[in-house]
Amino acid sequence: MIKTATKAPPDGAVSPDRQIADQTIRSTNPLRAGLAADRNPQACAMVIFGVSGDLTSRKLMPALYDLYVTVPLPPGFTIIGISRRDWSDEEFRSEMRKAVHEFATRPITDDTWDSFARGLFYVSGNFDDPGIYGKLRERLESVDSERGTNGNRLFYLATPPSFYEEISQGLGSAGLVRRQEIYSDPRANGWNRIVIEKPFGHDLESAQHLNMAIKQVFAEQQVYRIDHYLGKETVQNVLAFRFANILFEPVWNRHYVDQVQITVAESLGIENRATYYEEAGALRDMIQSHMLQLVSVVAMEPPAFFNGDALRDEKVKVLRSVVPLNGETIAHHVVRGQYAQGYVAGSEVPGYRDEDGVSPESKTETFVALKLEIDNWRWNGVPFYLRTGKRLPRRVTEIAIQFKSVPHLMFKLTEGQSLPPNVLTMRIQPDEGISLRVAAKVPGAGTKLQPVQMDFDYGASFGQAGPDAYVRLLLDAMLGDPTLFARDDEIDTAWSLMQPIMEAWSDSPWTQSLPMYEAGTWGPVEAELLMAGDRRTWRRP
Numbered sequence: 001m002i003k004t005a006t007k008a009p010p011d012g013a014v015s016p017d018r019q020i021a022d023q024t025i026r027s028t029n030p031l032r033a034g035l036a037a038d039r040n041p042q043a044c045a046m047v048i049f050g051v052s053g054d055l056t057s058r059k060l061m062p063a064l065y066d067l068y069v070t071v072p073l074p075p076g077f078t079i080i081g082i083s084r085r086d087w088s089d090e091e092f093r094s095e096m097r098k099a100v101h102e103f104a105t106r107p108i109t110d111d112t113w114d115s116f117a118r119g120l121f122y123v124s125g126n127f128d129d130p131g132i133y134g135k136l137r138e139r140l141e142s143v144d145s146e147r148g149t150n151g152n153r154l155f156y157l158a159t160p161p162s163f164y165e166e167i168s169q170g171l172g173s174a175g176l177v178r179r180q181e182i183y184s185d186p187r188a189n190g191w192n193r194i195v196i197e198k199p200f201g202h203d204l205e206s207a208q209h210l211n212m213a214i215k216q217v218f219a220e221q222q223v224y225r226i227d228h229y230l231g232k233e234t235v236q237n238v239l240a241f242r243f244a245n246i247l248f249e250p251v252w253n254r255h256y257v258d259q260v261q262i263t264v265a266e267s268l269g270i271e272n273r274a275t276y277y278e279e280a281g282a283l284r285d286m287i288q289s290h291m292l293q294l295v296s297v298v299a300m301e302p303p304a305f306f307n308g309d310a311l312r313d314e315k316v317k318v319l320r321s322v323v324p325l326n327g328e329t330i331a332h333h334v335v336r337g338q339y340a341q342g343y344v345a346g347s348e349v350p351g352y353r354d355e356d357g358v359s360p361e362s363k364t365e366t367f368v369a370l371k372l373e374i375d376n377w378r379w380n381g382v383p384f385y386l387r388t389g390k391r392l393p394r395r396v397t398e399i400a401i402q403f404k405s406v407p408h409l410m411f412k413l414t415e416g417q418s419l420p421p422n423v424l425t426m427r428i429q430p431d432e433g434i435s436l437r438v439a440a441k442v443p444g445a446g447t448k449l450q451p452v453q454m455d456f457d458y459g460a461s462f463g464q465a466g467p468d469a470y471v472r473l474l475l476d477a478m479l480g481d482p483t484l485f486a487r488d489d490e491i492d493t494a495w496s497l498m499q500p501i502m503e504a505w506s507d508s509p510w511t512q513s514l515p516m517y518e519a520g521t522w523g524p525v526e527a528e529l530l531m532a533g534d535r536r537t538w539r540r541p
């Protein structure tokens, strides 16, 4: 048989031979089934603003390569990166290869990398230059025709937050976005979506302003506000645990639960993020976003469906039921602190004010502990204690549901012995899993009781850690599934809960006396006093 020579495709275009080879590489990958069976997105052009930054190198590009290898992403999948660096397409590809090599979970093979890299393109310029959006349009039009992306566009803002509004307006003015209301048919000219990184706003007013500005260009259903906590396997497992088992729902309420404690503890300091952290602090960085998301998934009512609006309706109802804090309750229910020099894991570490880039007079809080009350039928009277901090003794994120003691204990305890109540602990990181503390009889002739742990360990049960949160969330955004992204009313409600605290801290004379805690301890003594006032204590995870 005579073989006809195949004409080389233009640069970046996908040849039919290559498409078949790509499909074979990916469809034979054993990881595909575990990750996302039957979730294959359409070909699209993903435009990453801020592509030379830390987030792209450490998270986005490795996650995209992972998806390309495992899902699979269609052969025409294309990434257009934008930043000020003066890179050619080839230089961009080589920089991204280094990032994927360093941060991806699986080794790179030349075949798959070459195939992936053929879809990488670069546009250099400044976000405040309107000309950059014209250059972007030319690139998008050429990949639409050469790689079959058909007008499907995913814009990703991995930039300093100060550019979110400007870029979205720039895209709108250049006619790069088709506004798609809920009943528009994306098959007509392709779909357009925007993913916006955290932080979304700096306070209530800035978040509302940003929401308004973005919605002049995009309809709400095109906006994907990312909080990577919701992409974590273990956070989604809280939903599975609550709503796929009959066992827990009957006791998941004020009749059986005494208190809920949520801890997000970090042993690290601020690393090289002083500029960001000095502006943000622990309240904005952790409580307003990640920790209120955790409160919502723990406290929400069962949604009728696992989809964007059903889930987010229930989450926002929880936030709306949180009793707003005011001057007096802030003084009694909210504690902040800042770490001083100390020892973490046996090594001496500097105090926050001695970190590079931090003002020696900084009033930024690196620790927050607070008590929230949720005023609804399910949770009335059950305190939710939230605690987060940097330079704490260990890195741990957990949700602990502490149940009430039994109403009557027929067993006689020995002098001085007490029987701790049941606690269900959901560990988000590390050692992902769930454990339940129950009372058991110690073997022997007497009736001695002792608490024991029943453990479910993610790694041991499933044999592998789940994919990084960005893998899940990027795929969801390509598929048009906003379930694990924050809606505008969620963001507004979360900020409105934080606003009185931020105002009290900036107005109050006790700004002058920020409680300090030694690095390597569990926060300032004031946090212990908050609990002592309720005759409770913090867990030591």
Ligand SMILES: NC(=O)c1ccc[n+]([C@@H]2O[C@H](COP(=O)([O-])OP(=O)(O)OC[C@H]3O[C@@H](n4cnc5c(N)ncnc54)[C@H](OP(=O)(O)O)[C@@H]3O)[C@@H](O)[C@H]2O)c1
Residues within 6 Å of the ligand: 049, 050, 051, 052, 053, 054, 055, 056, 058, 082, 083, 084, 085, 125, 126, 127, 128, 157, 158, 159, 160, 161, 197, 198, 199
């Ligand atoms: N890094 C993380 O792990 C992480 C985690 C959660 C959320 N986030 C959020 O993700 C966003 C990006 O974070 P990052 O850590 O990647 O920031 P970064 O390392 O500072 O990167 C910023 C990017 O924006 C580009 N850029 C800045 N000003 C520009 C301008 N005027 N015109 C064109 N490009 C410009 C920079 O490129 P050039 O300087 O090369 O032009 C760079 O590519 C932030 O909103 C951050 O809060 C990051």
